[in-house]
Amino acid sequence: MRAILHCDLNNFFASVEMLTKPELRNVPMAVSGDPNKRHGIILAKNQIARKYGIYTPETVYSALRKCPKLVLVKPHYEEYVKYSKLVNKIYQKYTDRVEKFSIDESFLDVTESISIFGTPYEIAYKIKEEVKSKYNLTISVGVSFNKTFAKLGSDLKKPDAITVLDYENYKEKIYDLPVNMLLYVGKNTKSKLNKLGIKTIGDLALSNKYRIVKHLGKFGEQIHNHANGIDDDPVKYYYEKEERKSISKGITFESDISDIIVLEKEFVKLTSDVAFTLRKNNMKASVVSIVFKDAMFVSSSRQKKINFTNSFDEICKSVIELVRENYKNGVAIRYICVGLSSLKQKSDNEQLDLFNMLEENVKSKKNNENKEKATKVMDKLKEIYGDKIDYASTIDIHKKVPK
Ligand SMILES: [Mg+2]
Known part of the structure; x- marks a missing residue:
């Protein structure tokens, strides 16, 4: 049986801000995209702000209505990256199987460490205390026999807590x-x-x-x-860099779709996901493909060569072209998929800097550079908020591809 930990830094952005400005510990405070703009988003909050019912992500406007004296702080992304690295260095003392899941979350496989450091619970405790004493940051740890349950465990009790989900107790607890x-x-x-x-x-x-x-x-x-506790996905080694050959995502509809407008919208959603994965892996693609499966399970796939890109707009344009060239109006579609292949690693010297990026107006489309920056902001937000972030709202497909 494996021993997997999921370590999650509590209120991470807000906690780091309170390290440098301890006076923020005693007031309701939140880190927000742009404190001067009321449509900014709350990225993190401290425990006091939490008592006012402020959650992430919500708009600054709505947070201020709940708590008018809420102190808003700009994000300092380079600080978050720094502390994230330092904390992961602690994790790596206990095992070399440390897989970063996001800036504030990591999976650890400590199966091989038990003979050295003690039971999985003891290891979790040691790590938690070391992070606290070294950096004054708290973590929640889930301890279980696979990644899914370890992740779930870390969500059950926070801050500064350990939750064990084992074969004996998991049903009762989850x-x-x-x-x-x-x-x-x-x-x-x-x-x-x-x-x-x-x-x-x-x-x-x-x-x-x-x-x-x-x-x-x-x-x-x-x-x-x-x-049912069946998940044998391994925890990667911290030095392991995944080489991907292709990226794809498909969806089976609850009921068949035979309206091209609806279908295009679904293609756009999938495209935003695969383009996001592409950028997250620091790659560019030069082949775009789509798959349709109709109600009779007959599938057809088409692909197209494009210039090396990781831009959602460009990929989306090709996907929509492929759809319009190949979809026969009125045919009921059950399943669709978008794929990217012929992938190449992008040069690695571009460090993400959310601080500077957030200074830019996300909606600004004055030039490509701004657009790229806006995409990076969206990517960062997607890493934090997942599906709540909608790239499709940033483009107008009907403008991009003239009929
Ligand atoms: Mg966290």
Whole structure:
């Protein structure tokens, strides 16, 4: 059996701000995109602000209505990167299997470390205390036998806490939780599952797997397994850099779609996801492909060569062209997929600097440079908020591709 930890830095951005400005510890404070603009977004808040019901992400406007004396602080992204690296260095003392999941979250496989450092709980405790004493930052740790449950565990108790989910207690501890607390179950999947009468993790675990697969495809099988504690995804070594050959994402619709406008919107959503993954891997692609599967499961795929790019706009333009050239109006479509291939690593010297990026107006489209910066801001936000971030709203596909 493996011993996996998920370590999550609590209120990370806000906690780092309080390190440099201790006076912020005693007031309700939040880090926000642009404190001067009321439509800015709350990126993180301290415990006091939390008591006012302020959550992330919500608009500065709505947060200030809840708490007019809320102190707003600009983000200092380079500081967050610095502390993230320092804390991960601590993790690496306990195992070389440390996989960064986001700027404030990492998975650790400590199976091989038990003989040296003690039980998984003891290791979690040592790490938690070391992070606290060295950097005055707290973490929540989930301890379990796979990544999904370790991640879930770290969400159950915070701040400064450890939660163990083992074979004996996991059903009792997680079965009643809402199903979207499970890793990778986002808003869309949640609403699909809710329609099937599945509200909790327990509902999913005890449901008929084939019914889930019928409605959600292969992904359905994956989350059904996850709910039952079946997840053998390994924790990568911290020095491991994944080489990807292609990136793709597909979706099976709840009911068939035969309206090209609706279909295009779905293609745009998938495109924003694959383009995001591409940029996250610091890559560019030169081949775009699409797949349609109709109601009779007949599939057709088309691909197109493009100039090396990682721009959502450019990739999207080609995807929409492919759709318009190949979709026969009125045909009922059950499944679609967008793929990127012929990938190449981008030069690695561009350090992300959210601080400077947020200074720019996200909506500014004056030139390509601004656009690239805006995309980077969106990417950063997507890393934090996942599906809540919608790239499609930044482009107008009907303008891009004249009929
Ligand atoms: Mg966190």
